[in-house]
Amino acid sequence: MIEQYIGLHQKRLEAVVGLLEACNATRVLDLGCGAGRLIKLLLRKPQFKQIVGMDVSYRALEEAARRLKLSRMSDRQRQRISLLQGSLMYRDGRMDGFDAAAIVEVIEHLDPPSLAAFERVVFEGARPEAVIITTPNREYNVKWKTMPGGKFRHPDHRFEWTRTEFQHWSRRVAERYGYEVRFLPVGPEEPDIGAPSQIGVFTR
Ligand code: SAH
Secondary structure, three states: OHHHHHHHHHHHHHHHHHHHHHOOOOEEEEEOOOOOHHHHHHHOOOOOOEEEEEEOOHHHHHHHHHHOOHHHOOHHHHOOEEEEEOOOOOOOHHHOOOOEEEEEOOHHHOOHHHHHHHHHHHHHHHOOOEEEEEEEEHHHHHHOOOOOEOOEOOOOOOOOEOHHHHHHHHHHHHHHHOOEEEEEEEOOOEOOOEOOEEEEEEEO
16 A cells, blocks of 8 residues: 555656656746655756755755755755745745746645635746646545545545546636646556546646
């Protein structure tokens, strides 16, 4: 179960890297970067010249700095990365002017009423050319008899959406803020319940 999770997260991160590469992004945001797993993969690709990780949790950022070995990095690599403490609930000019933003397994940690603030901060304020959002597909949970988070996959998840719920929210956001959106599954797809994880790719 836990191994499946780890495998899935790695697949998801690789899918996100591929999508960021495909949209020719050079300046990228990782919003809700956590311990910096995506940043680590992005660093291996010279295409990404500026990588900014942001998280509300200072502890997560400290862990990211440690895992990325920031203090031992060459100046050249070090200059490509910034880690910033900030919240997706508040408009923040430091998020402006990027080619793309990745928001990986973050929205389900936000209270549903705060999603409205999140939408404005990302799609109206920061307004990157591309936004890549991933979230669990709740329909897939039937495949997992016991989940670490009980009802949800993680105890800190505030909700988990079905594919239809995610697509409905995404299409509304895209329409409101002038983006187009398409959807991709991550992990093995099963009849009726889909794949364990879903990605929405928003482009302007
Ligand atoms: N993207 C990372 C971490 C996902 S866990 C990964 O895929 O590994 C969710 C992360 O979202 C946590 O690090 C949490 O601190 C962060 N987060 C939750 N609410 C946030 C908010 N309002 N603003 C910014 N980050 C937030």
